[in-house]
Amino acid sequence: MKELEKKLNYTFRNPALLSEALSHSSYANEHRAAHLNSNERLEFLGDSVLGFVTAEFLFVQHPDLPEGDLTRIRAALVCEQSLYEVARKLELGKYLKLGRGEEAGGGRERTSILADATEAVFAAVYLDGGIGAASQLIHRVLLDAEKEEAVEERRRDYKTALQELVQRTPGRTITYQLVEETGPDHCRVFVMEVSVAGQVSGRGEGRSKKEAEQAAAKAALKLLGGE
Numbered sequence: 001m002k003e004l005e006k007k008l009n010y011t012f013r014n015p016a017l018l019s020e021a022l023s024h025s026s027y028a029n030e031h032r033a034a035h036l037n038s039n040e041r042l043e044f045l046g047d048s049v050l051g052f053v054t055a056e057f058l059f060v061q062h063p064d065l066p067e068g069d070l071t072r073i074r075a076a077l078v079c080e081q082s083l084y085e086v087a088r089k090l091e092l093g094k095y096l097k098l099g100r101g102e103e104a105g106g107g108r109e110r111t112s113i114l115a116d117a118t119e120a121v122f123a124a125v126y127l128d129g130g131i132g133a134a135s136q137l138i139h140r141v142l143l144d145a146e147k148e149e150a151v152e153e154r155r156r157d158y159k160t161a162l163q164e165l166v167q168r169t170p171g172r173t174i175t176y177q178l179v180e181e182t183g184p185d186h187c188r189v190f191v192m193e194v195s196v197a198g199q200v201s202g203r204g205e206g207r208s209k210k211e212a213e214q215a216a217a218k219a220a221l222k223l224l225g226g227e
Contacts (some may be wrong), residue, residue, distance in 0.1 A: 001015055017127055018098075042121075086142055
């Protein structure tokens with residue numbers, strides 16, 4: 001716990017909160033006799049804390065953006081993939097308490113488990129040190145300029161942009177095809193190709209088919225001069 005506290009740059013007055021934040025439901029179920037709590041309630045609270053801090057940050061950072069744009073940026077910032085990246089940076093996986101089955105199934109690398117644990121840790125810091133401490137942590141690990149720039153990139157809809165480009169020439173069609181799928185079940189990598197008028201125009205990979213399609217569309221836009 002001391003090692004993780006250094007990474008969080010926060011020392012808990014009540015270390016039990018951090019321990020609970022790292023306890024997956026599978027671990028709590030295997031230790032019912034000890035009456036342990038899982039991190040699910042903290043995850044619930046952390047989601048709200050994260051949403052508030054992020055909304056306040058964007059409200060101040062972008063005084064001219066309308067509600068719709070602010071909402072879209074916030075959604076991208078607090079999405080599961082963003083939280084997973086934070087967890088990887090903090091190495092939360094090595095500190096998780098998992099049940100035997102979840103451990104054997106690769107739970108320490110599972111995107112959803114790591115994202116949920118990140119929200120639970122935010123809640124634990126909030127309960128222990130208040131909104132100021134939680135805000136400082138969230139800003140440091142998530143809301144820096146580099147992260148926001150990456151989110152702006154992620155929220156671009158390359159598939160729609162490619163569709164609009166191709167439609168300028170009547171009769172041309174777009175098709176996406178899965179060409180490769182690798183990795184274990186908890187960490188799949190998909191490779192998609194996009195063809196325009198029957199010609200392969202782009203190739204991309206991602207943690208989901210949708211993400212791979214977006215990457216392929218981005219590559220096609222670059223090839224066809226639409227970006």
